[in-house]
Amino acid sequence: MPATAGHSKPVGSMELGDHLCLFFDSEAERRSVMATYVRDGVRAGHKVIYISDAVPGRDVAAWLGSRADAGPDTVRPQEDDGFDFAAALDAGHFVVRTAEETFLASGRFDPDESLELMATEIDLALVQGYPGVRIAGEARFSLRRWPGTERHGDFERMLDQVFMTTDLKAMAICQFDRRWFDEARLAELEAGHMGRVRADDHxxxxxxxxxxxxxxxxxxxxxxxxxxxxxxxxxxxxxxxxxxxxxxxxxxxxxxxxxxxxxxxxxxxxxxxxxxxxxxxxxxxxxxxxxxxxxxxxxxxxxxxxxxxx
Structure with missing residues (x-):
């Protein structure tokens, strides 16, 4: 069943209809969650759409499949099983968009336009025969003072309402780096999600x-x-x-x-x-x-x- 407010859900247990937030403290943690999310999505036959910002779009597949963030004290993520992210990208099952092209198509960030764009992406994937869609978005773009980004919190609440009131064949993870967002802002953003997502249990x-x-x-x-x-x-x-x-x-x-x-x-x-x-x-x-x-x-x-x- 979909996640409920205040609940932390293992990424491998996510279901269509979930709109969750990832609060992370390290790149190793973020990569662990996102690699599992993308890998599981492709293996389930889902279309996976990744909206990148902190990681350049051209580097996302390599980042997910590497251990470049791993120092000598890093615990190896469970999902390091040889999954080929680049091949999934080449096959079109895994698509990378930049935050700029996704959210600034009209020159400013507009929550309504962004929701319409996501709806179009989901509908297109379903028409293509995918049984579900997974969306993952890096949210650091909202700190750049691009026109309209002060409404990012509104966008998250609106998106959450769509997920809660519509039988969407989609799921989404919004990523927030604790090192960039203060606690008050994180609390506000968490309120616009059904709950949190975390790495799968060992x-x-x-x-x-x-x-x-x-x-x-x-x-x-x-x-x-x-x-x-x-x-x-x-x-x-x-x-x-x-x-x-x-x-x-x-x-x-x-x-x-x-x-x-x-x-x-x-x-x-x-x-x-x-x-x-x-x-x-x-x-x-x-x-x-x-x-x-x-x-x-x-x-x-x-x-x-x-x-x-x-």
Whole structure:
């Protein structure tokens, strides 16, 4: 079912009818979400329309398929499976437009004209036989003081109303860089969307969820880490840990951790990866933090535990 207000939805679970916002802190996070969105769309037979701004239009396919944003501490995104974005672009299933040609066709940004243009693009794709359309737009253009861009918030609210009241065979993600938009502006823009989108979870069995984090690189654990969930968690964490020199595990969402879970966390630093290895366990409840210290984990070089506050 479509997303609801205040909800954060994994990008791989998006459905036709969703109009979501992506608030990101790093290019690695944005690329992870957008690569999954485009890849899944092409594989589902959808027409994918990407409106670029921060990334030059000619470079979008290469950016999605590369790890150019990845430093030595970057966790490799799950979607790095060899998907050929350039081939999808050449085949016409994936189309890139610039923000300027999309939103300034008349010389100024006009919400009504922009909505009409999107409707035309969607209708054309459906006529071409695509069962659905995926739209992704970079929103940094709205900060450039182009004529009419002061109405960008109006445009998002109008677009959201169309998605909520019309049985659209389309979905959309609007991208907002937290480093450029202040919190008040982000709150206003979020109100013009059904909810937020995030990177797909590494793992979720209903008892334990492991979600990728990007700033810093690592994973967030939520739920129960015990004898039942530890075997699956061990496989996930080994895969995540092997791609990053410095790894952060956010434990703030853990509600219970038994001895099996404690042993898993105590071994999460993988010292065999070398001297540059580092592990930060943050957000641990005081009781869990005490047990981690008692395990002798902190005696190892490069390991730190930060307790949850409040």
């Amino acid at each position: 793992y979720d069995d209903g008892a334990l969820r492991i979600t990728p984090t990007f700033a810093p690189p690592g994973a967030a654990l939520a739920g129960v880490l015990d004898a039942a969930t530890s075997p699956a968690a061990e496989k996930v964490l080994a895969s995540v840990a092997s791609t990053a020199g410095l790894l952060c595990l956010d434990l703030g969402g853990l509600t219970r951790c038994d001895e099996a879970g404690l042993r898993l966390l105590a071994d999460a630093d993988l010292p065999g990866l070398g001297a540059n290895r580092g592990l930060l366990l943050r957000g641990a409840a005081p009781e869990l933090a005490g047990r981690l210290r008692e395990s002798g984990l902190l005696a190892r070089s490069g390991v730190a535990v930060v307790e949850r506050t409040g």
